[in-house]
Amino acid sequence: MAKLNLPQRVVLLDGSMGRELRLRGVEIPETIWSANALLVAPEEVVNVHLDNIDAGADIITTNTYGVIRSDLAREGIEDRFEELNVLACELAQEARRRSGRDGVLIAGSMPPLRGSFRADLVGEYEEILPLYREQADILARHCDLILCETMSSALEARAAATAACATGKPVWVAWTLHDNKLGVLRSGESVQQAFEVIANLPVCGHLVNCCPPESIESVIRTLADMPGDYCGGYANTFMPIPSAWTLEAGLLAVRDDLDADSYAALAKRWVDLGANVVGGCCGTSPEYIARLKALI
Numbered sequence: 001m002a003k004l005n006l007p008q009r010v011v012l013l014d015g016s017m018g019r020e021l022r023l024r025g026v027e028i029p030e031t032i033w034s035a036n037a038l039l040v041a042p043e044e045v046v047n048v049h050l051d052n053i054d055a056g057a058d059i060i061t062t063n064t065y066g067v068i069r070s071d072l073a074r075e076g077i078e079d080r081f082e083e084l085n086v087l088a089c090e091l092a093q094e095a096r097r098r099s100g101r102d103g104v105l106i107a108g109s110m111p112p113l114r115g116s117f118r119a120d121l122v123g124e125y126e127e128i129l130p131l132y133r134e135q136a137d138i139l140a141r142h143c144d145l146i147l148c149e150t151m152s153s154a155l156e157a158r159a160a161a162t163a164a165c166a167t168g169k170p171v172w173v174a175w176t177l178h179d180n181k182l183g184v185l186r187s188g189e190s191v192q193q194a195f196e197v198i199a200n201l202p203v204c205g206h207l208v209n210c211c212p213p214e215s216i217e218s219v220i221r222t223l224a225d226m227p228g229d230y231c232g233g234y235a236n237t238f239m240p241i242p243s244a245w246t247l248e249a250g251l252l253a254v255r256d257d258l259d260a261d262s263y264a265a266l267a268k269r270w271v272d273l274g275a276n277v278v279g280g281c282c283g284t285s286p287e288y289i290a291r292l293k294a295l296i
Contacts, residue, residue: 004105004145004170004204004229006058010271010296013107013234013279014052014060015289021048023285030247031074035066038084039077042091049095051286053104056293057279060095060104061147062088064139065111069131082138089142107147107172108139110160115246116210117176119153119187128156132163140167149174150210153187154197165201172205172230173198179211179240182218191219195226205230210281212236213258213266217273224274232275237263237283254283260291268295 018034026041028034037045049060067085072078092106113128114121122128139146146169148160157173164171175194178184185194195206206226208216216233223231237258245252258266267278278296280288 011277012056012058014057015280015284016282017063019282020285032071033066034063038087045091046095049092052289053099055286055289057289059107060092061107061109062092064088064109068113085138105144107145108143110148112150116150117186117241122153122156125155125159129159132160136163136167140169145170147172150176152176154189154194158197161198161201161203171203173203174207174209177208177211177215191222204228208233210236217269220270220273220275230277232277234279234281236281260288263288264291264295
């Protein structure tokens with residue numbers, strides 16, 4: 001599997017896409033989330049990528065988190081699945097070209113297929129594996145690495161990572177952790193248990209994301225002990241997420257104690273514990289990435 005050409009220092013991921021687009025006036029529906037911007041505001045997607053690159057991001061993530069067959073079907077556009085995946089990649093490539101920073105890498109986002117944070121809705125391995133294979137094969141043609149993110153259970157991560165690794169591209173897995181139980185996935189499994197389910201796969205980065213910064217801090221040492229070149233996290237700024245939450249329930253409330261400076265101070269603790277990848281998830285912005293850049 002190819003090695004990633006990344007700086008020999010802490011690597012910076014980008015910040016939020018969906019919430020950032022909403023703040024910029026783009027309609028973000030409850031069905032296809034940020035994927036709607038690919039249809040109605042592709043230039044704004046490029047702008048978010050550019051702003052993250054300008055802030056110092058070494059890796060930008062494709063706007064494919066909402067490009068899911070079943071969700072597109074609800075809008076009557078399931079037949080555009082491949083087109084929208086490719087478009088998201090092309091917009092990231094366009095942002096990189098305009099930035100003049102050829103060294104910026106593009107991560108293809110592989111999301112949960114049945115809703116974020118819902119380990120109870122993941123489904124059977126044999127059912128979701130072919131869906132992940134389809135998306136991984138598309139992303140691999142246009143991206144530098146594949147990021148299986150916001151994985152709420154060991155099985156979900158296993159399916160996504162198996163599909164991604166089969167492409168030959170470098171693969172990172174990011175699990176999402178419980179808000180109120182430190183060190184465990186939303187499924188209740190420990191991070192170590194989740195790792196053991198993918199231990200035989202050539203995953204080169206182990207991260208956690210879209211959970212409180214405090215939860216990330218609790219597992220950094222465990223991540224740092226896993227094989228692979230990269231470990232770390234990118235947190236959200238949400239209040240605790242209800243256990244049965246879905247997009248249809250509306251926007252999640254954000255904390256008032258996690259501005260860019262406060263977030264960076266918490267991320268510094270991850271680095272001190274061994275993280276060499278940091279970034280931001282929902283509720284963060286290019287301002288947060290710029291603050292992280294100044295920190296490292």
